[in-house]
Amino acid sequence: xxxxxxxxxxxxxxxxxxxxxxxxxxxxxxxxxxxxxxxxxxxxxxxxxxxxxxxxxxxxxxxxxxxxxxxx
Amino acid sequence: xxxxxxxxxxxxxxxxxxxxxxxxxxxxxxxxxxxxxxxxxxxxxxxxxxxxxxxxxxxxxxxxxxxxxxxxxxxxxxxxxxxxxxxxxxxxxxxxxxxxxxxxxxxxxxxxxxxxxxxxxxxxxxxxxxxxxxxxxxxxxxxxxxxxxxxxxxxxxxxxxxxxxxxxxxxxxxxxxxxxxxxxxxxxxxxxxxxxxxxxxxxxxxxxxxxxxxxxxxxxxxxxxxxxxxxxxxxxxxxxxxxxxxxxxxxxxxxxxx
Numbered sequence: 001x002x003x004x005x006x007x008x009x010x011x012x013x014x015x016x017x018x019x020x021x022x023x024x025x026x027x028x029x030x031x032x033x034x035x036x037x038x039x040x041x042x043x044x045x046x047x048x049x050x051x052x053x054x055x056x057x058x059x060x061x062x063x064x065x066x067x068x069x070x071x072x
Numbered sequence: 073x074x075x076x077x078x079x080x081x082x083x084x085x086x087x088x089x090x091x092x093x094x095x096x097x098x099x100x101x102x103x104x105x106x107x108x109x110x111x112x113x114x115x116x117x118x119x120x121x122x123x124x125x126x127x128x129x130x131x132x133x134x135x136x137x138x139x140x141x142x143x144x145x146x147x148x149x150x151x152x153x154x155x156x157x158x159x160x161x162x163x164x165x166x167x168x169x170x171x172x173x174x175x176x177x178x179x180x181x182x183x184x185x186x187x188x189x190x191x192x193x194x195x196x197x198x199x200x201x202x203x204x205x206x207x208x209x210x211x212x213x214x215x216x217x218x219x220x221x222x223x224x225x226x227x228x229x230x231x232x233x234x235x236x237x238x239x240x241x242x243x244x245x246x247x248x249x250x251x252x253x254x255x256x257x258x259x260x261x262x263x264x265x266x267x268x269x270x271x272x273x274x275x276x277x278x279x280x281x282x283x284x285x286x287x288x289x290x291x292x293x294x295x296x297x298x299x300x301x302x303x304x305x306x307x308x309x310x311x312x313x314x315x316x317x318x319x320x321x322x323x324x325x326x327x328x329x330x
Contacts, residue, residue, distance in 0.1 A: 031125060037132045039125055039164040044157070046164050046329040064122065066161050068131050070104060071119025071147050072094030072232070072259075072281030 003048035007059040018057055028065070038067050076302050080255055080276050080308065082115075083170055083202045083223035085141070089114045090271065091301045092143070092256065094281025098290065101134050107284055108140065110294035117143045117172055120162050132165075132254065145172040150185070152192035159196060165234070172226070172258075172279075173312070174206035181234040182259075186213045190220070206258050209243040211250055224253050226279060229270065230260025231281040237266040241273060245264045250272040264293075264300030271304025272312070 006017045011068075018027060024047055028035050040055075041064040044067040047055050057063070079086050091330060093113045098104040108116055118131060135142070144162035146155040152175060159171045175192055177185030184207050196203050202223045207213050209227040217225050227247055230236035237260065238244060248255045254276035259269050270278045287293035297302045 002103075013097055031123075033123060033125075034130070035135075036166065037130045039161040041157075041161060046160055048164070049166075055180060060085075064161075066120050066165075067123045068118040068142065068144065068162075068165065068167075069121045069124075070095035070131060071145055072096045 004040040007057065009057055009059070009061040009063050011063050012065060022057050023053055024057065024063075027057065027063075028052065031065075033065065038065050040065050076304060078305055080254065082204075082277075087277075088112075089116050089298075089301075090305055091267070091298055092117065092279040093284060093294070094279070095131065095135075096281050097285035098172065101129055101131075103290060107290045107294040110291045110298065111284065112298045113140070115141045115143050117145050117281070119145055119147050120165075122156050134322070141170070142167050143170060143172050146174050146192075148176070149174070150176050150188075151196065152188040155188070155192040156195050159201060160199075163201070168202075169200060170202040170204065170223070172204050172206060177251075184208055184228070186210065189213075190216060192223055193217060193220055204256070209240050209247065211243060211246045214247045214255075215250060218251055218253050222253065224256050224276070225251060226256045226258035228259040229257045229266065230262075232259040235262030235266075236258055236260050236285055237262050238269055238273075244270070244273050244275065251315055253287040253330055261297075264296040267297050267300040268304035268307070272307050274308055279303075285314075 008015050008017050024040055035052055043062050089112045091111050091113050092115045094117045095104055115209045144167055146158045149155040149158055155175050173192055175185045175188040176182050189205055193203050193205055194328050204224045205217050205222050206225055206226045214225040229238040256277045256279050257270040257275045258279040261283045267278050284290050284294045
């Protein structure tokens, strides 16, 4: 990942450094995730997929990136 | 045989299969796929979780979305708020608005918390979701969920993953008699005869996961469940004979040699 001093977000419960001005779309690309296969919640609010490129992450943001897994 | 096909309607969808299956607890994606195909299911449940960056074969990358309707669940949620939050995220994943609502009240039995389930159902229905709630086999709770506008009720047969079979046939029967929406027995089925009994009672469908996934041969059990459901439904439609306390000879009593 990126080295401090850079913003740190909490990604799925883990403190994670990100580049300054990183967007949700940029982060997903960095993580190798297909945006069509995930849903994103920032500080408990859903980020609509269409807004991923503009949604800029800030220091302290709590991000949840979820997907479907096998379940009953 | 044509009589095997007996379509039913769930929230405006016409379905041929009366078996809904889960996608959890399988060895791998290949086994899941084979079991789903053998079950003949058209609707399959999925759970929502944080992405695992170490796992590359995302379920959405291999499951045939044209063949199966994905039914997101709220497994692991212990409050209405958690369940609603989960299903809003599930909707964002591009799945239709149809969801399985389950709010658990106890970690040991995984029995549903009916109070929180009713609360969550209200919020979700107001937000336009099609709600299929998992609930106890309680006719009063089922009546309330139907009155709110749920698309079906899904009373448990027995605790999730227990394989105990239908613990209270009488309650399931009472729920079916009162309901004008589909009744889907969800959870507790252990083997094909349990699924058959559910269908013989008059359920519209059965939802199961563990009974197939944890069989020694999940693909063979999926096929057994498919057939068990069909047999039970046909027996229900055929109308079973009355139960008698004593024997009733099958051969004529007249014309016996002397």
